[in-house]
Amino acid sequence: MNIHSESIGQVTILRVGADRIDAAVAIQFKDTFRDLVADATGPVILDLEQVSFLDSSGLGAVVAARKILGDAGELELCSLSPAVDKVMKLTRMNTVFPIHGSLDAALNSHGVAPAA
């Protein structure tokens, strides 16, 4: 799965380059995430702007990703499509992950200026 990684200061930004995180790609998502955050020390922002569909397998993979970061880790989500937002709310996972309307808002919340 294509996930683009970028670091600004301590913050790691992961942009998911796929329309769907579903049962067909859930394991790839988890494995790619694990590789990309191996050296991350600060908060990780998962940018879901391109993702229009998330099913329970995909959600399970996002939860697994959160666990990869350990108890002290931070995984925040941004730019949720209406469908992804609905799944987060129906499963109450919106109470587990900090969710930001945009990547800029997520970065601002960490006092990081968005890249130009």
Add this chain to the structure above:
Amino acid sequence: MNLVKLATPDPLDGPSDPKIGWQSQIALSATPQEVSRCLVGLCQDLLQLGLSIENLFSLELVLAEILNNIVEHAYSDASNGTIQIQVSVHDMAIWCVVQDTGKAMPNAQLPKQPRYDPQDMAVQDLPEGGFGWTLIRDLTHDLKYVRKGNFNKCSFRIDLEAQTV
């Protein structure tokens, strides 16, 4: 995919008789990749009928959960399972029947899954699965399952909002 268009909605019928007669029969191989492909195609067809994105999202999510459940559980021991889906749109609802010839549901009934309250859970205790049937129950009406001979048959309805048709 075999599409059978029964009738084209006539806008001149006006909002007092909001019916679309449309149905589709789909057969797919029981793999996660085929499930994704099937859902994308089905939703594109239904979007062209004028159904709202919100309704289609509910349908796509419910079907994804049911179909992937069949792939993972009913056909867990089989490499060449097939799934049949009938979808029809009429009387202000999307009606679906999903059939497979895999293993029966445990106790021949739909599983009851707990509703999680993840807010109070430690990170490492957060559930990574088990959301499926709760989502399906939340988003459907008349959810039914029967085991008939070698077949599993699951059916449900998703109501359309009045303004969308």
